Amino acid sequence: MSKLPIPNSSRTLNSQNSNFVKTAIRSHEAPPSSMDLNPMTRAPMLRRRSKSVADLNSLRNKPVNFNTFKAGLLKSSTTCKQSQAVQKKIVSRDLIGTNLRNKVVQGTKRPAPPNKTADNVGESKPKLAKKLPEWDYKGRFLQLKEKYQEQQEILKILRIKETQYDYVQANCMELEQALKEKENENKILQEKCAGFDQLKRLNSELEKKYEETHVELQTVLQKNKELKEKLNEIQDRLNKITKQFETADKERTDLTKALAFYKEQMLKFELERKILHNTIQDLKGNIRVFCRVRPQLSSELDKIPCRFEFPEDNCLSIGKNRESVNQITGKPTESKTEFLFDRVFSQEAKQNEIFEELSQLVQSALDGYNVCVLAYGQTGSGKTFTMQGTEGERGMIPQTNAMIFEKIALLETLGWTYNVEASFIEIYNENVRDLLNRDNNLKLEIHFNEGRGTTVSNLMKVAVKSPTELEKFMIQASGIRATAATDFNEHSSRSHFVTKIYIEGRNNQKELTYIGSINLVDLAGSESAKQSVQGDRLKETRNINKSLATLGDVIGALHNKAKHVPYRNSKLTYLLQSSLGGNSKTLMIVNVSPLEECFAESVNALRFASKVKEVKMVSKRTKMPLTSISLN
């Protein structure tokens, strides 16, 4: 061990000493006084010391329980206090030794004889010297010499003690250093302990969380189990469904084959149905006339109605309520006249009843025929109501429109595809107007061609995909018709309004094409011109009468199978040429007012219509074609 500098005597050990201090001090409490400088005797001391160092090192390396360590420190502090006491003793003895040395040098006093042991150096009582007489200089000299030797001995011992003290001081410093290190370690350990507490807290929190998670896990596991059971159930059901699906798929394949077969059959039946239907229509007559008497309106209750009788569903008699008297015979004149038509509809008849009959002709239009429906009658007799109707009582045009698209949807399932187009025309004062085009500069000219039928140059045709679309175009057309007139109601009753629907059906599988059309015509009022009427109104009336008369002539010529049919005598008949002759089908609905004041006009209209009824058109084609055809 290296020799350390002698510490300051006032320096004391810190009160917080460790076990190492205790151990070290114990090892130096009673060092062998004279053997310390001898290497032989020094060895056990060094061994003890090295043991202390080893203890220190082992303690350094050993994991320390903080509480035990603290207790040890408290114990060692007590021991350290003892060590301080020892140190003080040594210092006091050192002082005594120094004093003695000084006395010896000064030779003033005889020092006490030295004690052999270091412990009692300061405490040994000086031997009482034998009192020699003054004159015994020799004796006294010897006495002093002996005392000197004793003091020399003590000095020697004190020097050894001094060395030991240095040694202990050095040890104390080392131990102090070690103590400081331990204190630091202690601090670190305390910090670690604090960290450990935090870790403990975290650990308990984690444990708590673990418990919660464990519970959750149990729930999830339970749910998982239930889901697995459900999954198994679903799997079973899926297997069953898969089997059912396989069976159904097989059935579907069989049904698809059957469907193709039945479709084929249906197509054949459809063609046969067409033939039969049109044969029936031919038998019924290509021109049919219905009569409809409108009800008396609430605004007309103060007016006298005609007397109507309907003995059969195709027969009506009309008469006046107040019979006039023949001025020659003086007898009342018989006004009652009877008419026969294909169907007669009384005031109570609903729109649907009329359409039921018309629907057969709409079917013909879908089958490739040209159909013409004419609403005839005097102003206010109910033509527009019959053709257009109201929201709750839809007329012939909207019902035809709906039926066309319903039938198309059905026929498309049998492999048919349809193109529907529409145009709206007005004939006023023998002028043709396109009601979908506001451009008045475009000249509309009617042409007739045997192959293509009737066409109108510059006439706008719009493709229609649904009944709503057709209604939308119709509203648009009515708008244009109204804007041109100063008095719409007046104007509308003085012009013919034609709604034309073009229907083209194709069946690629059968290589068939049917082209049909349906003309829905709201004719101008049929009343004859009154003598008072002049100017523009007279011209209007003449034009209306001319066109209606030509209509009668055309039908008459067709009836008589005349070589020449005067279609071109009016714009109306020319426009309707392809729908009035040949294989076309015509329906005229004669509208009659119920009022007695309209009696004469009503009878005129009925006469005109019954004349039309007598016409039987000769169809150019009696058999339905089985290859591609165009009926125009």
Ligand SMILES: Nc1ncnc2c1ncn2[C@@H]1O[C@H](COP(=O)(O)OP(=O)(O)OP(=O)(O)O)[C@@H](O)[C@H]1O
């Ligand atoms: N069957 C009916 N049921 C109920 N009201 C009807 C019927 N027929 C016609 N009307 C009503 O009678 C009035 C005249 O009918 P409508 O306008 O259809 O006659 P019109 O012959 O078309 O006249 P115009 O030649 O002036 O156009 C209208 O108010 C209409 O609503």
